[in-house]
Amino acid sequence: MNWSASKIQGSNAQDIAGSIETALRNGELHAGDALPAVRHLATQLGVNPNTVAAAYARLRDAGRLVTSGRRGTRVAGEAAYIPAAYVVPDGLRDLAGGQVDAALLAHLRAGSWSKLLQQPLALGASTGELSDDEELLAIAGEWLGSQGIPGDCVGIFSSTLDTIERALRQHARPGDRVAMEDPGWPPLLALLRSLRLRAVPLSMDAQGLQVPADGMLAGCAAVILTPRAHNPTGTAIRxxxxxxxxxxxxxxxxxxxxxxxxxxxxxGTPLVCAGALPPNWLYVMSLGKPLGPEMRVCIATGVPDLVVGMRAHFALGPRKVSLWLQRFAALLWRQAARGKGRGSFAHMQSAYAARRRALAVELLGQGVAMAGGDAAHADTEGLHLWIPVPDELTAVQAMASRGWAVQAGSPMVLASAPAIRISVGAVDRRDARRLAGDLAAAVRLQARAVF
Structure with a gap:
């Protein structure tokens, strides 16, 4: 008898699956270990083979087991992770990292610094108090109202990924299906894998997100969408x-x-979901892009029961986002929302749009196709352009030989065709012609077989 079979007990699918889970937690089963054949285990336990098959299916859906033909059913390996850091080789211009241009960000004026520094460090009634800054909540409420999003229940979290993770932990279970755009944001793919959720690709075309086939969403616990400035194509949902x-x-x-x-x-694109929200929703907006990547503050609002549960879960870990950081964010937000000069949101918006437009015009002149259609005139925005290529590795190497570091598309896709991502945070408008020429040459290269 297989040693693992002797450890498995239960008379129904739930108990059998629980017994295997216990063996996994105790270290009695390891990645790659074989489990008994369905009929063999059913005979040992005195149950119907369908009961064992259902137990195995439950653990497969949760990512704990894998079945591969003649190799049978085995313990799955650890969830796959995408590396968090991308190292740009020395001497290359970084168009891969997706960072904003620090020169465009708002800086606190001297008077604002004085006001901020006058705030006492012990801002809460106790170190464990879950509290959000009233000024930041007021600004967020004004913003949400201007966008047509209800702000009846708002929570403040530390980042986009942190916020989405807490929502999924509240709403989904291992093995559930979660639909997301394909291509999409790489950290989101890594998050789904780490939570043992199954990613379902939502296809994109030149106009952005395509409407999925009827019934496709019925089996999904969640759908994650980028309503505008989609990363990496720059499109908005029509x-x-x-x-x-x-x-x-x-x-x-x-x-x-x-x-x-x-x-x-x-x-600058209207929020398409405003006024027409689905029954179960969550709106998430990080302050990292407009105020800087170290501003680990994220605004979330949605169905009250969900947001309340997320805040309770947050209180068990980080407890709260620093009130000092929240007040810093509120001061910067107020300042950047005023006027149109350097450091304002209006100036940032126009600067990034001008860079995208300049590069897109040059690419079009070179005959280079972009996802999202004519990015010089279409309703696209944000930091990124998505360029289809015959072979990603060849294109990345060709661009590196010309002094540019660009992002291969493979970490961002589930089923999409090969492409590379160009980020304009480090692109000057004067670079557009040379960059477009180098991209055109790289796109036309074909990989050659090596014998």
Whole structure:
């Protein structure tokens, strides 16, 4: 008898699966270990083979087991992770990292610094108090109202990924399906894998997100969408497509729809979901892009029960986002929202748009196709352009030989065709012609077989 079979007990699928989970937690089963054949274990336990098959299926859906033909059913390896850091080789211009231009960011004026530094460090009634800054909540409420998003229940978290993770932990279970754009944001893919959730690709075309086939969303616990400035294509969800998508979501009232509006404060595109939200929703907006990557503050609002549960979960770990940091964010937000000069949101928006437009015009002149269509005139924005290529490695190497570091598309896709991502945070408008010429040459290169 297989040693692992002797450890497995239970008379129903739930108990059998629980017994295997216990063996995994205790270290009695390891990655790659074989489990007994369904019929063999069913005979040992005195149950119907379908009961064992259901137990195995439950653990497969949770990512704990894998079945591979003649090798049978085995313990799965650890969840896959995408590296968090990308190291740009010395001497290359970084168009891969996706960072904002620090020269465009707002800086606190001297008087504002004085006001901030006068605040006592012991801001809360106790170190464990879960509290959010009233000024930041007021600014967030004004912003949400201007966008047409209800702000009845707002929480402040530490980042986009942190916020989405807490929402998924509240709403989904290992093995559940979560739909996301393909291509999409690499850290989100890594998060789904770490939570043992199954990513379902939502296809994109030149106009952005496509409407999925009828019934596709019915089996999804959650859908994660970027309503505007999609990373990496720069597209926004079109109103007609959102209406069609929302009709499908009405039939899935338990499916959570997460709107990752990371570019919100810098966007000039209307928020398509405003006034037409699905039954179960969460709106997430990080302050990292408009105020700087070290501003680990994220605004979230949505269905009250969900946000309350997320805040309770947050209180068990980090407890709260630093009130000092929240007040710093509020001061910067107020300052950057005023006027149109350097350091304002308006100036950032126009600067990034000008860079995208200049590069897109040069690329079009070189005959280089971009996802999102004519990025010089279409409703696209943000930091990124998505360039289809015949072979990613060849294109990345060709660009590196010309002094540019660009991002291969493979970490961002589930089923999409090869492409590279160009980020304009480190692009000067004067670079547009040379960069476009180098891109055109790289795109035309074909990989050659090596014998």
């Amino acid at each position: 109103p007609d497509r959102w209406r069609a998508l929302r009709r499908q979501l009405r039939a899935c009232p338990n499916t959570l729809v997460v709107f990752n509006d990371y570019w919100g404060l810098l966007s």
